[in-house]
Amino acid sequence: MLFRSCLTQRCLEQRCGKFLVAKDQHGANQAAIFIVWDRHSCYYLMSTRAPESSYGAIPALLWAAIKFTVASGRIFDFDGAISDGSVKLFLGFGAVTAPRYIVERSTTAYKLLRVLRRGLSDTSNPFC
Numbered sequence: 001m002l003f004r005s006c007l008t009q010r011c012l013e014q015r016c017g018k019f020l021v022a023k024d025q026h027g028a029n030q031a032a033i034f035i036v037w038d039r040h041s042c043y044y045l046m047s048t049r050a051p052e053s054s055y056g057a058i059p060a061l062l063w064a065a066i067k068f069t070v071a072s073g074r075i076f077d078f079d080g081a082i083s084d085g086s087v088k089l090f091l092g093f094g095a096v097t098a099p100r101y102i103v104e105r106s107t108t109a110y111k112l113l114r115v116l117r118r119g120l121s122d123t124s125n126p127f128c
Helices: 002-013 057-071 084-092 108-120
Strands: 017-023 029-037 041-049 075-077
Touching (some): 002 017, 041 057
C-alpha cells in the first residue's frame, strides 16, 4: 500500500500521472483509476471501485482515459490483464493481446501450490 501511495504521489508531482474519478449523483466517489504516461504511451496502472457502485464505472473511466490519451497523441496500454473479466473488458475496447513474460523466483512449495491452483481453476486466461 505504501508503494502505491509513493508511486502515485511521485507521478502526480512529476506531472506524468492522473486520477480519473467517477462520482454518484450526490458527489460521492464511486470508482477511480490511475493512469501514468511517458512521451509515447499512457498506461492503465490501477483501479478501485466502491462495492455498491455500478459495474459500468470502471469502463466509463477507461473510455475517458483512452480519449485523454488520444488527445495527447499517445498510445493507450491496458498494462496487463489478470482475469478473464479483464481480458474481455479490454478486448471490448479493441485491445490487442500480447504475451508479457515475467521472471520470478519462488520456493518449491509455492510452485506446487500455484500449479495445483491453476489446475483447479476454470480460467482460460493464459496470463494468469
